[in-house]
Amino acid sequence: MADLATPEFLSTLKAAFPPGSPDSPSHLWALIAVVSFSASNVTEAVPVVFKYALDDLVQAQMQAGTSQDVAHAEQLVLARKFRESVLRAGLLCGVPRAIDSLIELHKVMPEHLRDTKPLRDTHKPPAEWDRGGKEVFETIYRETAPSIFNLVDTAYPDLAWFCITVGYGMLYGGTDTLSTIEQIYNMVATLVAVDAPRQIGWHLGNALRNGASLEEARAVRRAALEVAGRAGVKWRGAVPDVEEPATE
Structure with missing residues (x-):
């Protein structure tokens, strides 16, 4: 194909x-x-x-x-x-x-x-990925960040943790390759x-x-x-x- x-x-x-x-x-x-x-x-x-x-x-x-x-x-x-x-x-x-x-x-x-x-810095502790993930999440969602986070966190707190720390922290925020x-x-x-x-x-x-x-x-x-x-x-x-x- x-x-x-x-x-x-x-x-x-x-x-x-x-x-x-x-x-x-x-x-x-x-x-x-x-x-x-x-x-x-x-x-x-x-x-x-x-x-x-x-x-x-x-x-x-x-x-x-x-x-x-x-x-x-x-x-x-x-x-x-x-x-x-x-x-x-x-x-x-x-x-x-x-x-x-x-x-x-x-x-x-x-x-x-x-x-x-x-x-990526493969030795960075999880707490730093968590902090960085919150920053990336808030940058992307702007004024809608609190409501979107609450929606996800209410659905399942572990989902919110995964999205912020792993998704927005380690993956999206792990490098500045993409704007x-x-x-x-x-x-x-x-x-x-x-x-x-x-x-x-x-x-x-x-x-x-x-x-x-x-x-x-x-x-x-x-x-x-x-x-x-x-x-x-x-x-x-x-x-x-x-x-x-x-x-x-």
């Missing part, structure tokens, strides 16, 4: 996103595509998306006359964003899909863009693929609360729907749309 990620389809996805700055072209479209394919269990498309995005970056670097050191640093950032995006998506769509996707991605990963040790808005979009794309409308609505709202434009948020939702639909995902009901913030 890797043929689902054709150059024509990926080019169309890219064109539907707001452009990045001339000095820093955005590869948000590619992160959404790779997460959507991985979460939809089309793991063989993951390396195809990466190779397309890497070639796109290399071409832009050549046109800009980017130095070798800077080019390598930018390519490493892209590679790490791909790996981290797939890993984090695994919390919501299932670790086996993340494992399969990362194994497929590794097969095409250039040697100089591979990591050989964890990016806050990239993390939110990562969750939106994954949740679209697994048909979780309540949480899709939460995180589309979080995107706007964290400064995303309506155009960008809508492009992310549309791309996630297009990729997951192409991969065969069926939704039981309507997928939440991006709601414009209320005006005074």
